[in-house]
Amino acid sequence: MKIYKFKLVCIAICATLLFVQCDDDENGNVIVQETCDDGIQNGDEEGIDCGGSACEPCIDEIDFSGTYVQEDIMGRPGVNTVFSGADNVKNMFNTSLVSDRMSFQATFEETLEDYHDIYGDALGITIDYETNILGLDAPTFTTVLAQFDALQVAPNGQTTYYDPGTGVVLTGRTLADDVINISLTLMFGGTSGTRFDGNNGTPQLTSDGVDSGDRDFTLPFPYLETPITQ
Amino acid sequence: MKKTNLFAAIGGACVLALSIVFVAADHIDAPAVAGTTTDIADLYAFEGDNPNNTVLIATLQGPLTPGTVTENAAFDEDVLIEFNIDNTGDFVEDLVIQAIKRGDSMYFFGPAQPAQTGLSSEIATFAGYTAVKISTTDDVQTATNNGMSFFAGPRRDAFYFDFNRFNEVVSGSAAPDGFFPPGTADDFFDELNVLAVAVEVPNSMLGSAPPHVGELVGLTGLPAAYNVWVSAKRKQ
Numbered sequence: 142m143k144i145y146k147f148k149l150v151c152i153a154i155c156a157t158l159l160f161v162q163c164d165d166d167e168n169g170n171v172i173v174q175e176t177c178d179d180g181i182q183n184g185d186e187e188g189i190d191c192g193g194s195a196c197e198p199c200i201d202e203i204d205f206s207g208t209y210v211q212e213d214i215m216g217r218p219g220v221n222t223v224f225s226g227a228d229n230v231k232n233m234f235n236t237s238l239v240s241d242r243m244s245f246q247a248t249f250e251e252t253l254e255d256y257h258d259i260y261g262d263a264l265g266i267t268i269d270y271e272t273n274i275l276g277l278d279a280p281t282f283t284t285v286l287a288q289f290d291a292l293q294v295a296p297n298g299q300t301t302y303y304d305p306g307t308g309v310v311l312t313g314r315t316l317a318d319d320v321i322n323i324s325l326t327l328m329f330g331g332t333s334g335t336r337f338d339g340n341n342g343t344p345q346l347t348s349d350g351v352d353s354g355d356r357d358f359t360l361p362f363p364y365l366e367t368p369i370t371q
Numbered sequence: 372m373k374k375t376n377l378f379a380a381i382g383g384a385c386v387l388a389l390s391i392v393f394v395a396a397d398h399i400d401a402p403a404v405a406g407t408t409t410d411i412a413d414l415y416a417f418e419g420d421n422p423n424n425t426v427l428i429a430t431l432q433g434p435l436t437p438g439t440v441t442e443n444a445a446f447d448e449d450v451l452i453e454f455n456i457d458n459t460g461d462f463v464e465d466l467v468i469q470a471i472k473r474g475d476s477m478y479f480f481g482p483a484q485p486a487q488t489g490l491s492s493e494i495a496t497f498a499g500y501t502a503v504k505i506s507t508t509d510d511v512q513t514a515t516n517n518g519m520s521f522f523a524g525p526r527r528d529a530f531y532f533d534f535n536r537f538n539e540v541v542s543g544s545a546a547p548d549g550f551f552p553p554g555t556a557d558d559f560f561d562e563l564n565v566l567a568v569a570v571e572v573p574n575s576m577l578g579s580a581p582p583h584v585g586e587l588v589g590l591t592g593l594p595a596a597y598n599v600w601v602s603a604k605r606k607q
Contacts, residue, residue, distance in 0.1 A: 350556025
């Protein structure tokens with residue numbers, strides 16, 4: 142008896158849903174109420190799934206004209222903010238071509254040495270940049286930073302800014318990569334990578350001391366976490 | 372208001388740090404773009420879950436405090452976000468993937484050879500496009516088309532960095548100690564958000580990669596690699 146009643150209720154509910162949600166189109170097929178993603182032009186749409194009162198405007202009605210001029214640009218993390226120094230140089234860097242940055246190299250090298258001077262002065266000794274763990278001296282390192290400021294992205298193999306586990310370097314930038322520690326090590330780590338690592342009375346300049354905390358880098362596309370909402 | 376306060380706080384920190392101030396990866400990197408809708412925060416480029424794909428992510432307008440500042444943050448219809456891919460090794464873009472907001476959607480064009488390279492761009496309307504509804508804090512929208520995936524909307528900032536101590540380090544006020552040890556150091560970006568644009572694209576659409584630029588300075592053994600950068604361009 143209970144089962145019989147249950148079936149009746151189910152049939153009634155299903156029938157109600159059918160009549161509320163479905164309609165006949167011109168071909169006599171039963172379709173779901175028109176939507177903006179059903180692949181056909183229906184309702185008051187002006188094209189397939191576009192225009193009308195409910196959908197996005199059709200592409201040929203949207204204005205994509207005009208000229209857009211560069212205001213900001215970024216390749217590797219921190220290059221402009223770390224090495225350009227003066228505000229006017231930062232602005233110039235952002236409005237420059239990647240392929241036309243030779244003039245920034247001298248400024249970058251000067252900035253790099255200034256940072257070493259800060260700690261040399263504090264310690265009462267002379268400290269200059271030392272060829273880094275990649276074997277790049279100051280002119281070459283700052284040339285790479287100034288003139289080749291793009292992320293190198295390998296289509297085949299591991300992509301990482303630097304993975305100390307595999308030794309792979311400069312093949313991309315993942316969300317998890319500790320680009321700050323990598324950059325600091327290249328700037329202050331010297332040939333060993335540990336020159337100013339806070340040990341043996343040295344300043345700690347090769348790590349900022351923070352990791353990614355509770356961030357989750359294992360998510361599917363778009364790979365980034367939902368916003369913090371608190 | 373919170374964003375204003377945060378910005379004021381950052382500005383205050385900048386004053387304290389005198390002339391040498393670093394602000395994050397590219398967040399608020401220069402006076403002319405700081406606090407504007409063209410201000411790029413970060414660029415990521417990495418192999419997708421599908422190893423035949425590359426993921427390009429640009430974040431902008433960071434940092435955004437949680438709550439109303441994040442909820443009210445919006446892409447600008449006058450700002451073209453452009454991923455640039457150099458696949459010949461001359462640091463001139465051979466392909467672009469462009470993203471621009473119209474209505475409540477982000478329209479993506481490319482990858483396509485741009486009509487012109489350099490500081491000025493036009494939208495590559497001749498190339499195929501895909502529109503994705505811009506996500507909100509609690510409504511995630513993605514679109515897929517022709518093997519590509521697309522997203523635009525607010526996300527948690529993936530960037531981590533003891534920003535405040537960094538300013539002290541480079542201004543000299545942290546000398547001679549330098550950075551704090553783990554546990555004492557503080558990740559400034561831990562609870563902050565950004566606006567993000569993400570594209571996942573099959574490598575087959577990006578052409579062959581050129582020899583790695585590191586070879587020019589004597590770095591050997593590096594794999595062939597595209598040169599990739601992101602630009603934000605404003606309509607004139």
